[in-house]
Amino acid sequence: MTTNDMIERIGILQARSARFIWTLIFLLCLLANSSAGFAQNKKVSSFNAFKHKLLSMKLQNSSEAKLNRRIQLKDGQYTLKEIVNEIANKAGLKFSYSKQLIPVNKKVNVSEETLMTKEALWKVLKGTSLRFGVSGSGQLFLFKRNETKKEQDLNEAVTGIVTDASSGQTLPGVNILVKGTSRGASTDSKGHYEVSVPSLKDTLVFSFIGYKKQEVPIDGRTEINIQLQAQAISGEEMVVTGYSNPINRREVTGAVGTVSTEDLDKRKVSNVSKALEGQVAGVQVTQSTGAPGDAVQIRIRGEGTIGNNNPLFVIDGIPSRDISFLNPSDIKSLDVLKDASAAAMYGSRASNGVIIIETKKGSAQKSSLNVDYYSGLSHVTNLPNMLNAQQYMNTLETAWDNSGYAGTNPYTKDKGRSDFANTDWLAATFGPGYTHDIDFSTSGGGDKTNYYLSSRYYSEDGVVVYSNDKIDKINFRGNISSDITNRFKIGTNTQLSYSKEDNLNSRGDTPGIIRHAMLRPPVIPVKKDPSNPYYSKNDPFTDLPFYNGPNDYESSKYELTQNPVALAYYSDDVIKNYRLFGNAYGEYRFLKNKNLKFKTNLGVDLNFYHHKVFNKNFGDDDGNGLPMDSGLGRENRPNSISENRQQTVNITWSNTINYEKQIGKHNIKGLLGTEFVSNRVSNLSASRQRFDFTSDNFRYIDFGNTDLGLTNGGTGSEWALFSYFGSISYNYNKKYMVKANLRADASSRFAENYKWGYFPSFSAGWMISEEKFMQGIDWLSQLKLRASWGELGNQEIPNYAYLTLLHRNLAGQYQVSRYGNPNLRWETTTQKNIGIDVLIADKVSLTAEYYNMLTSDILLPITLPEVVGEVSPTYVNSGEVRNKGLEFDLGYENHINDFHFKINANLATLKNEVEKLHPNLPAIIGEVTRTEPGHPINAYYGYVMEGIYQNQAEINSHLHGESNPSAVPGDIKFKDLDGNGIINSNDRTFIGDPHPNLTYGFNFSGEYKGFDFSIFFQGVQGIDRYNDGKKIVDYDTRPFNYTTRVLNSWHGEGTSNTIPRVSFTDNGGSRVSSIYVEDASYLRLKNVQIGYSLKSLINNQLSPLNDVKIYVSGQNLYTFTNYTGLDPAISELKDYGTYPQSRSFIVGINASF
């Protein structure tokens, strides 16, 4: 049989196999049920159960860890002292005791078995009045159970079970103390406790290492079940890495950064992406603009490729490229997988890093309801100072005189005109913004079923006047999981979301509202005077300056800027997204000890997108346009509507088998799996021009008055991905750890022979602090060295990029739209990482990483020379980019009496360099950038400003070559790099690096009694930005408004060597030059929050209320920067003057029941 025959047969099989699979799954479920029943009948030793619980329990500090260490007891009879000493030795603990305490003659019979140190101790101390404890430095000591009163004197006993709040697992060894006495007890291996109390009015104090201390008034009860909240000790959090159970950070051998949800709650963010800002070293988060709902850009370890650098998000196991639809308060954990080893399981699409997001789950035995509401007020900051009307007129006169134009100066005669205004366009364009957020969530569960339900309404109206920059979001989430049997678990996490975004065209060149607000001359009023013959009630705004009928020259004298207030008012551009994102999974545990787990996870991501724009006609009639549209205003002439609807169906199905095995000190974990992703998009669009009625009721395609300009369109596309993956990890006594991963992916985006990509990775870890020679160093709780190597892939290119595509233009002609590259293959990133984790005295944690990653076969769109015609860039695999850097995360947690505080700081360096490009392409040229080997991606490239020509002699000596565009004194003097007396394209060089050298964040949070406080700084150092806004306001040849900077411009020899003469002819400002490249480093006080809990005022017995917290916070409070644009923190290479970030204040209340 030939290969082709095979493929054909497989195709036939495919239809059958779908039915077959479902049948099998159904059968599997049935079988799983029956086998679970079988397993229940078998007696499972309590030891096994205990072990299981301990495994999933959070591990404590190193001493505590020693109590968990597995030791082997030998058959025989021992004295108590002997056997305790023996156990202590085996566990690596030092045994100290008092002779009076130990009953010398007490003999203990021991049978051979392997168990945990603490279990062994409980066993041998059973029947004595002795208890044991461990100190932080590893001392094991025995003490007598406190018995100041005799048992019979105690009048009451309280019993109960202590469990972990998040996992629901019972907790053995928890200390319970009657407050104000030294009387207490601890929980047994099943988490059960019994304590005798003098009175049922007393209060019990529950404490356990790694958990928050909890005080519970007995209030007359005799049974009190308690859930303890985990208190993460730095370096001990659980880390979610994908496809397998969360693992303790101690066992992690790759580079993983974690955002704690505790920190997340302290900052009210509108978008989950923003929760990552400044939290993890090496993760740079920038909001493209401050407009409500605008995209947030995330970069993990810089830009490795020239195309798409966005990380992959994995939400409850389902990959996605977008997280804007998530509700921040639903997030349980955010883990950033930075290196190849950590991200390896997502190999194919992980080269830009992976962010694993888990949403909250319900917890057993406790129901809670949480309501949060906040309201915010925001306003714009950091606006430039523009010229007022008088300064503007003077500057225009100077500019005219400097231009050498003949004829009368048209601006001179306007001075003192009575109809001049003095408008501050920026002030007129911005106003206050408002935010509201209300969030309900409830969770709970029973023995078998847990749930978490939440809903949220969020509304944000931005800082531009009128409410056409706005976003409304509604979210609903339901997470349910259920243990069908003790081996079989099913669950679903489902999110429904709706968002409605009112867009303003706030960025880019035209018609960017913000740009027009800066450019528009201050002499024009915002609205026309009602006595003006061209005034109308429906359109009271000024448009063309001093309009006097069509084709009036006066109207264009001050340039054809648009009125930003009118643009904001008439905008009707709405994007609606309806999204269903969720997964359903089933999990079955095989084998006697449940060590083999099979999981199937089906994810669905459905998105319905609707974009509708109504372009209402307004403004003055400038005489242009078709005869049929004569008399209409120049904006949106004729009026029109356009609608676009798109639906995306993304299905992900993964199947995994996890195996865990422990043989003595050898721990082995294995994983095998497959994943299938399919994505289909289709869209339908229509547009129409010329509407008689423009009220909201008629803003639909049907109501146009002519078929001229009625268009429609629609198309579709699809891609699919299929993968096999496997992983094996081994550790010896949690001291030596190794892990190997392999993922094989096939993508439909590549041609037949290049579909498959293979991505291996290896990592190793060494817990040095567990070594004998480190035992004496008490202050060092943990020291771990890690190293990893691995390869990751990238396929983020348009579909069908390997094919040559044609398109049919409106005239029915076929034209090449893109030449294909049949040899297109996977882009690969090879990454090396070395990391060290240090934990000092359980209080200070430090993680340091060094990484070096090389992206090769970069998927590069190359623009062909135009000699082949106008075509889109062709994708090629070409070039290599190296990113390397250091990352540091520092945590410190301590308390001074009642003042608990926590510090998190992180810092990352980055060096980005292109090492190779396509042989035909020595450089990739952007408008202001150039990508070339030996330099960073998209480095700014242009002329170097040397100063200002002060006099003709200086010009003559500098420009001694023949071919220069002429210059006059006051023009910008560019460096003549090749010294030939000519300033031409050979005098361009690299003038800036848009990549940060350093990114950092600093969090401080504290709690004192009912108060909590947090402050968060975030910054970027060593980054350049091309400030195009400055170019158009201060250096343009058109009579736009200027900033007050031009008041110090050159106006004669020696007056300025930095700001050239103002002019209507080119003063050198039209060239791409270093004059616009500015240092965009900044330090921003991002967030300050103060909260107060009213818990102490709540009467616990009467109120269902558990806690009420009120809080106020301020965001984007202050920015330290030398950047002169509106916002240094923008993601675009060319800053056109974007919608700036605003400063906001929030007041909120949170109640939990």
Next chain:
Amino acid sequence: MKFSRKIFTVLFVFCIGCNSQLDQSPIGQITPGQIDSSPSAQTIESSVNSSYQLLSNTLNIIGNWNWSEGKVMRNDFILQDIAGGDMNKKWQPDGDQAWMDRVASFNFTSTNQAFQGMWSYDYEGISRTNRAISDLTDQDIMSKVNMDAALKDRLLGEAYFLRAFYYFDLVTNFGDVPMILEPLQNFNNAFAKTSRVAEAKVWDQIRSDLSDAEGLLPDQKYSSQSEPWRVSEGAAMAMLAKVALFNKNWQKVIDKVNELENTGYYALDSNYFSNFSVDKEYNESEVIFSYNHESGKTPSKGNGLGALMGWGFIAPTQDFINEFEDDDPRLNYTVNVDQKVIYKLLGSTTDKYKGNADSPGNKIYIRWADVLLWKSEALIQTGDYPQAIAIINKIRERARTTPTIDGGQPPSGTLPDRNPNSTDKAQIMGWLRHERRVELGFECHRLNDLKRWGVAQDVLTSMGKSFKSYNKLYPIPQSEIDKSGGEMKQNPGY
């Protein structure tokens, strides 16, 4: 363990099923295979038609308001008339689209978008003609589509002409240029194709394409009576004469124009403005080749100069106005200084199309008066002064017999005949230069004329422009040099 065996079976079967999902057909996309496997006469004809498009003044044929790459419209009015000192960018000087001013003053660099735009328009035109020629000369395709042989010849002739026309524009503006004569087979070849070919070879190719076109096009005035805008045999003959003129092959110019004259297709219209009038399009006897602009078509086929004029663009220089003799009726047909309207470019003696991006006035590329003046120039160069002067006087006669724009007659003594007996070559050449400037003003010939006559530097520097000898060729667009990866070299001086 039997369960796990089941699972593996499930996974295995599932994997095979998914694997076949990876062969995604390109939904909503057309590949060359689909076209080539089922070509039709209609698609082939449309590919020829689309080759004309780059000659239009229609806005945004490529790019969308892409001023920064100079692609909003065809830039020949900037490179010829603004640079040549006849035309100002705007009636009132201002800083709008300042790059055009930098061309006007010859203060430009190789990054100026005027050159990039021109380059892109011409090469996109060449790319479309190459595809058309490739299909029309492919035996397999032609046997499949069953196209009428006469139609095939005509379409092929049109395509050859258009390719030559675009190369003519490139070679006169930029000198040596990359020469691409067939569709790109593989994107990798694009880079190899960027090396510049010696000017002489490009001229050879132009001549060869034009001769092919001349042979293929039907022997009649209009190639198609229903579509008179199509390239005609006469246009191919005229272009051959023009090519000879630019190569100073004087006798060839005279012979070719005589040959064209003998066909009897063309004559001077009695009214100068008939050449330009929207009402007279394809109903007069002088226009040889023009682009047919039409209003109200989808996609737009309108003349975008109307919009530019509405924004105050396109104004005469004083030097240009001063060139006209007293009462020359042609001045007022060219420009109304008071109303600030360029009538001959709008195709109307009112301002009704001013401001209209979709106006119907044709763009005139070759007309009989132009051709006659080529012959006159060649006659001067070969020493046949009387005949040369006769042609000039013929042009003047038509001008002075054209009614003035307000319907009157110019006063007698207007535009008197030049002395037919003059033997002063410089004097006669001066008459020719004057006549071309006023007769053909704003028709995108000016800088080429000045360069051909070898007077560009004198004339332009006397107008205050910083024209240097190397400015005879424009710079290759910098972006194109950058993209070529060092394959393409810049013209000297830039």
